[in-house]
Amino acid sequence: MVQTRAPGGDLVCLHGFTQNRFAMVKDFVVTLAPLYRRIWFVDCPGHGATSIEPNEPNHFFDALGTIAPHFDLFGYSMGGRLALWMLATHPGVIERAVIVSAHLGITSTEARLARQSSDELLAQRLESLPYTAGLGSQNLAFRTFLKEWNQAPLFGDRALTESDIRLRLMNRPSQLAGALRSYGTGQQPDLTPSLGDTTTQLLYLFGASDTVYRAMADRARQLSTCEVQMIDQAAHDVLHDQPGVVAEVMVHFLL
Template sequence: MSPATPPTIPPPAPRSSAALHTETTGKGPRLVLAHGFTQTGRVWGSMDDDLAQDHEVVRVDLPGHGASSAVAAGLADGALLLGEAGGQATYVGYSMGARFSLHLALARPALVLGLVLISGTAGIDLPAERLARRRTDEAMAEQLDPTGGPPSTATPVETFIRRWLEGPLFAGISPEGSGLGRRLANTGPGLASSLRLAGTGTQPALWDRLGELTMPVLIVTGGSDEKFTALGGRMAAAIGPNATRTVVAGANHAPHLQRPQEVAALVRGQTRPVAR
């Protein structure tokens, strides 16, 4: 049997001119929440509503997700769209959202008063490993939006998302606790576009640029997520004295969903919320 042909990686699509969908609640210092892959701006557990008690909370649907499903943009262009949607604020990014937020902080630092990176990374170091990850992401994108077959051959979104949430990164949290119902607002083509244009393999290694960040940076990881906790420590060291690192005990890759009150308190420490 001949070996399987690796998926062909399509060229980047042009940046969409559409604005990202946002929902805003609360009053106080502005927080912009940038969610993770397969989520939407409403998948923050109870953390977003908690923070809206004393902050202006801007929930953004990132490119390819939720009400921004038709917006196609890579990390660099998507970060600019994020900045246009959120304005000057403290940016809170989780996983994929951390990638967008980090790109924004480097490209438009005047917009980013503070940066909270939850389970984030500054990229894969080795080009060969980045290419391998892009091929993995393309294989997943093909499940959702086949380029060589009719749409009827696509994996249903709910099936794909349930499989995604069964991965080791989300051990210890149920699909319902992960916001499954709201994740189903996503579309197959939208998620496929996100994987192809803004997946982990598309992110250049930004480690040597982390020292450019001058705003306060909080790095949050779950104590059970060994990989990202190690990456978080490396990021904090590269950023310097304006970086603070916190490990949330008993949480995995999504500490904001498993320990929402604890993570909300950490975010509050980065701002000056209004007194009620």
């Protein structure tokens, strides 16, 4: 958590899959501090210090709801999905939300079943990885998985630093597997109908070269309270590719 003297409310930041709360402590996010009383950097279920609990992600949403009666949300990728999911299930709690490269939910039953199957295979692979707490970079099989996962074409030319990898090594593979089974994209409902009635002001950002989420942005445009903006020269991880542009767009939206 970052404590500020600003008179505004609270901002909660939710990270992507295999990351943790420290991944969201970025310079451009800290520049938002004057706008808020407090900024919370939170470990999503199955990541960092937040374990998977029964009835996830609703257990997580209920916990977030104790932060303040109303707050703003900032979520990237998986964290953006969770932000939208909470917005759909806890109306009136979230005043404004900045959503980056996040899925609104699979609309086809066939596609949902296929995604559940692929998520389960990935979960099984994670569970099979040898892991010893406290060894960090010595968990070589997990390190190899993280490098492979983060070299997917979705991320464009992004290259993780050793610091990025070490942050991800703070997670446990078995907990990441639990996250996939509890609230992976295959488990997430289609949020579009629920979000159609939301009064929360939304900003949806996506990278110009992220063709998958360009289509998702088209769905977001159908929401009456949603502003959509494409970030040039960026892939899925626009926070990494264009942090300065994201900061400028966010400040304009939040002021």
